[in-house]
Amino acid sequence: MSRSSAIPTVTRVTERRPPYRSLRIAVLADSDTRWKWGAALARGIDPGCTLDAWFLHGRATPTERQLAEVGAVPDASRTAALTELLDEPRLADADVLVLALLGGAAQAALHGLARAWAGRERRPVVLTGYVGVVYEKLTEGLLLRAGADLVLANTAADAEEFRRILTAVGADPETVVETALPFLAQEQRGYTPDPSRPYTVVFAAQPSVPATRAERLHLLEQARRYALRHADHRVLIKLRSRPGEQTTHIEEHPYQRLLPRLTGTVPPNLDTAYGNMGELLDRTDLLATVSSTAALESLQRGIPTAILTDFGVREPLGNHWYLGSGCLASWAELTEGKIPVADPGWLRRHGVGHPDPYGELRSRIGELRQTALAPLRPHYRADVQGGYLPALLARYGLDAKGEPLPGRATTPPSGPVRRAVLRQARRTATSAYRLGAQYVAPAIRRWGQL
Known part of the structure; x- marks a missing residue:
């Protein structure tokens, strides 16, 4: 199966039998990062839950490798367009539905589900939130999520x-509801150096920050200089995806393609790494990143963490969110031996080390499940936001009433041959999009600058 292939249906392989009735939680996700967030959130709500994964087919549909890297295995899964999932009985029969989606997709899902579930006596408790820190488009993103039963805020300030x-x-x-990012709800593990292995510095890369080829080459060059200065240290560039794969954001200049283009020799102690971030942090002594939420995961474990200032502290980079953390540093300062020390007060205010971040959420879910839930009412309405909402919903195959547009399927295609043909067509379209985003579009922009 190709790397860009969508995830096939997985039949249930286990049945948990806890001494109490566990919840059935469905996660509707549109990328590997959002699936990681949704799955971890579901386990945080109920560690023994039955977990169903529903993946929206699109540009960022996770590949098998990406899902394996996340490490969260659902009891059942399916990949389809939003219009194919709205009338899915298993989705409607869940106890809780987590919308692990971009804002526009969340709004479309709320409208489509409101239509599909109209008149039902029972429906899931619907909740949504943010995969990472909220440092831009705060109002826009929040109002696209408004209409869910619960909207999660990752910090007290966000709430x-x-x-x-x-x-x-x-x-x-x-x-x-105030909670915390799911990986911050896990048990804290204190950091202690391990003399049995080399001191390990990990640079957590991001798909879109920084964006330009020159900026990304600069970061690689700085990592190379660090590795040359500290030959007894190991320096790893932690990559999010392989070439051809996509996450939520488009990566035009993958680091693995830029590394061979460094002007100097790449030392043997500088390498790339894939895999689960949590497992990599088990052997990390210093984490560096521009603004990845991997920094919070590292801080949760007590690992020294650097928020890079090589391109300044600016809102488009997202590193301004870490002001006051004590973690701001440049690659050059790290090379000279600086070890950032996080401010305990800042950590508390930003959800790191919260003793029970899901206590209130569990209570609210329990209360809602004991009541007759009102129909979903998304904040945006066609009669009020008529110049905005119809075009947004149309991107997901819905009209202004949440009904599938003509020609869009509302139920899964029947017959194995037809399903196979549609899967292959989707794979081809996704691959073509990724090729255009990563190669053709950058080339056209370069030609336009000649």
């Missing part, structure tokens, strides 16, 4: 701002 915005637009601020 306060979410409630302020929702109140200002006439939406319900009581839907906001």
Whole structure:
């Protein structure tokens, strides 16, 4: 199976039999990163839950390798367009539905599900939130998620701002629940150096930050200089995806393709790494990144963590979110021996080390499940936001009422041959999109600058 292939249906292989009734939690995700967040959130709500994965087919549909890297194995899974999932009985019969989606996809799902579940006596508790820190498009992203039963905020500051915005637009601020990023809800493991292995520095790469080829070459050059200066250290470039794969954001200049283009010799102690970030952190002594949420995972474990300032501290980079953390440093400073020390107060305010970040969420879910849930009511409506909403919903195959547009399937195609043909067509279209995004579009831009 090709790397860009969508995930096939996986039949259930286990049945958990805890001494209490576990929840059935469905996660609707559109990328590997969002699946990781949704799956970890589901396990945080109920460690013994039955977990179903529903993947939206699209540009960032995770490959088998990406899902294996995440390490969260669902009890059942399916990949399809949103219009094919709306009337899926198993989705409607879940106890909890996690929308692990981009804002636009979350809004479309809320509209489509509101239509599909109209008149049902029972429906899942629907919740959504943010995969990482919220440092841009705060109002836009929040209002696209407004209408879910619960909207999760990863920090106390986020929760306060979410409630302020929702109140200002006439939406319900009581839907906001303060939690933490799922990997911050896991048990803390204190960091201690391991003399049995080389001191290991990990650079956590991001698909779109920084964006330009020159900036990314600069980071690689700085990592090379660090490796040359500290020949007894190991330096790893932690990559999110292989060439041809996609995450939520398009990566035009993959680091693995730029590494051979460094002008100097690449020392043997500088290498790339794939795999689960948590497993890599088990052997990390210093983590460096521009603004990846891997920094929070590292800080949760007590690992020295550097938020790189090589390109300044700027909102488009996202590193401004870490102001006051004590973690800001440049690659050059790290090479000279600087070890950042995180501020304990900043860590507490930003959800690191929270003793029970899901206590309130479990309580709210329990309360909602004991009541007759009102129909879903997305904040945006066609009669009010008529210049915006129809085009947004159309991108996901829905009209302004949440109905599938003509020609869009509402149920899975029947017959193994037809399913195979459609799967192959989707794979081909996805591969063509990725080829255009990673090769053709950058080339056209370069030609335009001649």
